Amino acid sequence: MHILILGAGGVGSAAARIASRRPFFDRMTIADYDPARPETLIRAIGDARYTAAQVDASNEDSVVELIRASGATHVLNAVDPRFVMPIFNACKTAGVTYLDMAMSLSVRHAEEPFTKTNIKLGDDQFAVADQWEQDGQLALVGMGVEPGLSDVLARYAADELFSEIEELSVRDGANLTVEGYEFAPSFSIWTTIEECLNPPVLFDKDKGGWFAAEPFSDPITFEFPEGIGEVECVNVEHEEVTLMPRWIDAKRVDFKYGLGNEFIEVLRTLHKLGLDSTEPVTVRGQQVSPRDVVAACLPDPATLGPLMKGKTCAGVLVTGTRKDGTKGSLYLYHVVDNEETMKRDDSQAVVWQTAINPVVALELLANGTWKGAGVLGPEAFDAKPFLELLAAEEPAGYGSAWGIVEK
Amino acid sequence: MHILILGAGGVGSAAARIASRRPFFDRMTIADYDPARPETLIRAIGDARYTAAQVDASNEDSVVELIRASGATHVLNAVDPRFVMPIFNACKTAGVTYLDMAMSLSVRHAEEPFTKTNIKLGDDQFAVADQWEQDGQLALVGMGVEPGLSDVLARYAADELFSEIEELSVRDGANLTVEGYEFAPSFSIWTTIEECLNPPVLFDKDKGGWFAAEPFSDPITFEFPEGIGEVECVNVEHEEVTLMPRWIDAKRVDFKYGLGNEFIEVLRTLHKLGLDSTEPVTVRGQQVSPRDVVAACLPDPATLGPLMKGKTCAGVLVTGTRKDGTKGSLYLYHVVDNEETMKRDDSQAVVWQTAINPVVALELLANGTWKGAGVLGPEAFDAKPFLELLAAEEPAGYGSAWGIVEK
Incomplete structure (x- = not known):
């Protein structure tokens, strides 16, 4: 190879x-x-x-x-x-x-972007x-990892643990902090804006399959394992929702991103003020894209690994009937600690x-x-x-x- | 004249x-x-x-x-x-x-800006x-109006209504909305950032007079009259606090600005991301001040009068002993309706x-x-x-x- x-x-x-x-x-x-x-x-x-x-x-x-x-x-x-x-x-x-x-x-639906999918x-x-x-x-x-390991874990749940799956809810959350910064995303703010402001996609067999929703909709608080604790999660567009229904029999599939309250509020505010826009505005005779300015104000996430502390978790919450006939939910997950990943491969956790x-x-x-x-x-x-x-x-x-x- | x-x-x-x-x-x-x-x-x-x-x-x-x-x-x-x-x-x-x-x-205090005043x-x-x-x-x-009418109202309370004043709390709030905009401040965002991010000044006789506090401190919800309703108010630096104690005998004086939760969150977020800064950042080879970019993304408040709806209220909440010996609080206020001011003088309410x-x-x-x-x-x-x-x-x-x- x-x-x-x-x-x-x-x-x-x-x-x-x-x-x-x-x-x-x-x-x-x-x-x-x-x-x-x-x-x-x-x-x-x-x-x-x-x-x-x-x-x-x-x-x-x-x-x-x-x-x-x-x-x-x-x-x-x-x-x-x-x-x-x-x-x-x-x-x-x-x-x-x-x-x-x-x-x-x-590509979002031209007329009903927050209810219907397009491409x-x-x-x-x-x-x-x-x-x-x-x-x-x-x-x-x-x-x-997401998509990827989350899909593998869903497959595992379908093959080994459940006889019938009601819902596959992919859930991603972290307790990462960056020393010396009040606000420092551990990944590109430019890409995060793109990802989070697109209409999220959901899957529901009874509703005829895939459909779209409002950004940041259906907020829930989820307790992530291994000491990460509670993080607010919201609907975000992600590949798992378009992948899993093709191979795994589940009534509903969604992706909930544990952005946390603070991050969600920042993204909402940027959107409200038009600061997420990539369309240039004129500032003292110069043309600049507001989103580029936001990125320029924040530290480069690639440089933050040594300053980061904490863990990140990826996984899928599977709800349905288990092989033994009992009903319930299991969260299958993978947690990594930034300290370990920096030591092993000089690479930040995410x-x-x-x-x-x-x-x-x-x-x-x-x-x-x-x-x-x-x-x-x-x-x-x-x-x-x-x-x-x-x-x-x-x-x-x-x-x-x-x-x-x-x- | x-x-x-x-x-x-x-x-x-x-x-x-x-x-x-x-x-x-x-x-x-x-x-x-x-x-x-x-x-x-x-x-x-x-x-x-x-x-x-x-x-x-x-x-x-x-x-x-x-x-x-x-x-x-x-x-x-x-x-x-x-x-x-x-x-x-x-x-x-x-x-x-x-x-x-x-x-x-x-000019803020160099060492202890959020506890002591300087100039x-x-x-x-x-x-x-x-x-x-x-x-x-x-x-x-x-x-x-503030400072101005608020000070006149405080003088009136001291002369005509109260025998002893415990506290003069200037309170400003509005229910103005701007049609067609999710977020459109009715006054310059540039100046508002300046005003709101300065340490607020407070006066307390027992604490030796004037002192400073954290921006947005001591949030309270105040019900403004004439249908405006409840607005979240926080400490903001304002002239009344430096004026009133010179001529009116009051134990405490403060200014609480009814920015509302949403506006406070916007200002906090801009500050957290460094977007309030006037120091230029480099964006694709150009030097721009983030605060100028924020202003450029928002509509010019001078043009918003015809799209505005609602009322704005200025006034002072006076607490103390009234001339009849009873203790209590009176709010002396002035409310104007944008519809009226546009009609009278083609001028928005604020x-x-x-x-x-x-x-x-x-x-x-x-x-x-x-x-x-x-x-x-x-x-x-x-x-x-x-x-x-x-x-x-x-x-x-x-x-x-x-x-x-x-x-």
């Missing part, structure tokens, strides 16, 4: 570091628009299997050329979701396996699923938790435990070997525990 | 319109940095007593020159508070009567009060309520009811004739009622 990671940002770098402890692949190429980034990274990792390259991920031809020149067999897309389609199409053309951690973008996350990829399947080629989509999962998936593809053709989500595969490999102590596995708590 | 209004913005224009219905003065000159503004205004008013002029209010010499050239006897300062000192000093030099509606600016609002003006008094010259300071009071004061100075020398606040004068003239129906008075409600 020759892995090509596109993007040497936070997630791409963490994936490269995590993978370098594993023997399952022969070679890895890491490419970025700025070739200095993978070069610096590879020098720091010191793994003889690794090579740096340059690529323009927005340009399909550039990606095809790099795949062919490098001899890559598997491409892990670790760049901005805007570039999903050129990379996805390039992999099809080049005849290689494709993996991503965020899917093609949505959903991943729709552009699923539109060509038949061709991938016919050609025996695999696109493993949404294979980060980024590391995203990066470990595609590496585990690549190992399962390499050893033939996972195989398939078409455009497939993580829940299309057997969850048990994934979770075993993730949790097993090094060197047998990745030494990252997951858990189940009754709710 | 020849009145010179400096500044043909919202308040200056409204004062000119209100005054044009009164015969007490012979001439009025209206000056602005941009001479087109008073020219347009005067054409609209059509009062033969009015003349337009140009002035640089930041330049003391320019103001002296205009006073002398115009032959003005009374100057009403209706420009930004940053220009108080050059105008105030120019009036001293030119030997004319000075009026303003906001006083010289404060308070108006301190720079009071520092030369002796000279004004010795020369028999009058500076009537803080003569808008601006109009500020502008009417210096005109009433000028009329009392013109007919000799009010007279004095030195740097004097509104509470240094007899309140009864002011309130009678304000409330009396036109043409005897200004036809703007005030009220008292038991609390």
